[in-house]
Amino acid sequence: MVNVRDFEGAAKAVLDPVYYDYFASGAQDEVTVRANEEAFRRLALVPRVLRGHKPPRLGHTVLGSQASMPIMVSPTAFHRLAHPEGERASARAAAEAGVIMIAAMLATVAVEDMAAEARKVADDPALWFQLYLQPDLGFTEALVRRAEAAGCAALVVTVDSPALGRNERGDRNGFHDLPPGIRCENLREAGGDVRSVVLSPEISWRHIDWLRGVTALPIVLKGVLHPADAALALRHGVDAILVSNHGGRQLDGTPAAVDRLPVLADAVGGEIPLLLDGGIRRGTDVVKALALGASAAAIGRPVLWGLAADGEQGVSRVLGLLRTELLNALTLCGCDSAESVPRDLVVRGAM
Ligand SMILES: Cc1cc2nc3c(=O)[nH]c(=O)nc-3n(C[C@H](O)[C@H](O)[C@H](O)COP(=O)(O)O)c2cc1C
Numbered sequence: 001m002v003n004v005r006d007f008e009g010a011a012k013a014v015l016d017p018v019y020y021d022y023f024a025s026g027a028q029d030e031v032t033v034r035a036n037e038e039a040f041r042r043l044a045l046v047p048r049v050l051r052g053h054k055p056p057r058l059g060h061t062v063l064g065s066q067a068s069m070p071i072m073v074s075p076t077a078f079h080r081l082a083h084p085e086g087e088r089a090s091a092r093a094a095a096e097a098g099v100i101m102i103a104a105m106l107a108t109v110a111v112e113d114m115a116a117e118a119r120k121v122a123d124d125p126a127l128w129f130q131l132y133l134q135p136d137l138g139f140t141e142a143l144v145r146r147a148e149a150a151g152c153a154a155l156v157v158t159v160d161s162p163a164l165g166r167n168e169r170g171d172r173n174g175f176h177d178l179p180p181g182i183r184c185e186n187l188r189e190a191g192g193d194v195r196s197v198v199l200s201p202e203i204s205w206r207h208i209d210w211l212r213g214v215t216a217l218p219i220v221l222k223g224v225l226h227p228a229d230a231a232l233a234l235r236h237g238v239d240a241i242l243v244s245n246h247g248g249r250q251l252d253g254t255p256a257a258v259d260r261l262p263v264l265a266d267a268v269g270g271e272i273p274l275l276l277d278g279g280i281r282r283g284t285d286v287v288k289a290l291a292l293g294a295s296a297a298a299i300g301r302p303v304l305w306g307l308a309a310d311g312e313q314g315v316s317r318v319l320g321l322l323r324t325e326l327l328n329a330l331t332l333c334g335c336d337s338a339e340s341v342p343r344d345l346v347v348r349g350a351m
């Protein structure tokens with residue numbers, strides 16, 4: 001297996017087709033799922049030459065978390081559907097690679113256990129926690145306290161989910177429940193059932209203000225696509241934005257995430273970092289995201305493919321492949337660090 005795509009094939013070969021569909025699918029016609037990857041293909045790289053510097057440095061820091069490269073692990077639910085070890089294995093692989101991992105609220109391993117696994121392989125692993133704000137603020141606050149106590153360094157609030165997207169592959173497959181023995185371990189006080197999670201259109205900026213008041217952790221909004229919302233995020237004291245359309249799993253027909261970077265970069269004017277996920281499959285994709293204004297790019301499905309194919313080793317391989325590709329791409333582009341990728345490296349519509 002020589003690239004991330006090979007891991008998708010390997011995952012498909014070993015996974016129960018119902019679970020493969022759960023991981024691969026998006027909302028309705030999956031227009032946005034495809035758009036995320038296609039958008040990278042439409043962006044071209046224009047390298048600089050004869051730069052005469054050392055091999056590019058990949059290390060960077062976001063919101064105080066140090067990472068060995070600007071590739072992060074986006075939160076994805078239910079890792080134990082991919083591999084019996086589930087998030088234990090992914091947490092170790094991410095920590096070993098020195099990348100920031102965002103633990104999903106709907107993980108099938110408790111956040112405390114993920115943190116413990118990460119600490120087995122790294123002194124100071126960077127673990128963040130993803131949250132669906134619940135109308136029951138007491139329940140939400142208890143989760144925040146657990147994430148804080150587990151050592152999570154930031155809260156990532158998913159804001160693109162005032163309802164669950166319509167997943168038709170899931171409907172056809174009749175996939176609505178986790179199998180016996182697998183449950184949402186961060187929800188065990190509520191019985192561990194994913195159906196106890198409320199995705200509500202009543203969640204608003206007032207809830208972000210409330211969260212700002214109950215925790216000192218940095219707050220990242222995940223799923224902002226409109227520049228007016230980015231401007232509101234600044235006003236509400238948000239610390240970073242993860243530009244995302246949820247891998248095309250929420251509102252089908254949203255634009256490719258990477259295509260929103262320029263307008264969102266204008267809206268935040270450098271005041272807070274932008275992160276990006278959706279369709280990152282190559283080191284060159286990461287370079288394009290960095291050029292267009294992201295501080296880091298995150299991967300969702302590739303981690304699940306690695307995990308399904310070969311557990312911790314598979315996730316390590318996926319992260320290792322992307323690291324090698326990123327280093328190679330930055331070198332070929334004439335960049336000396338991941339933190340200084342110039343805007344004019346990318347042109348649109350040239351392919
Ligand atoms: C199987 C699966 C489960 C996901 N679960 C969550 C989740 O629980 N919370 C969340 O904020 N995003 C979730 N996402 C979205 C990812 O965080 C991320 O935005 C998306 O996967 C990025 O696109 P990519 O898969 O093309 O890299 C999920 C995505 C997938 C594929």
Ligand SMILES: O=C(O)C(=O)c1ccccc1
Pocket residue numbers: 077106164194197246249
């Ligand atoms: O599958 C997802 O993308 C996701 O975020 C989710 C949300 C609620 C229940 C299960 C999964």
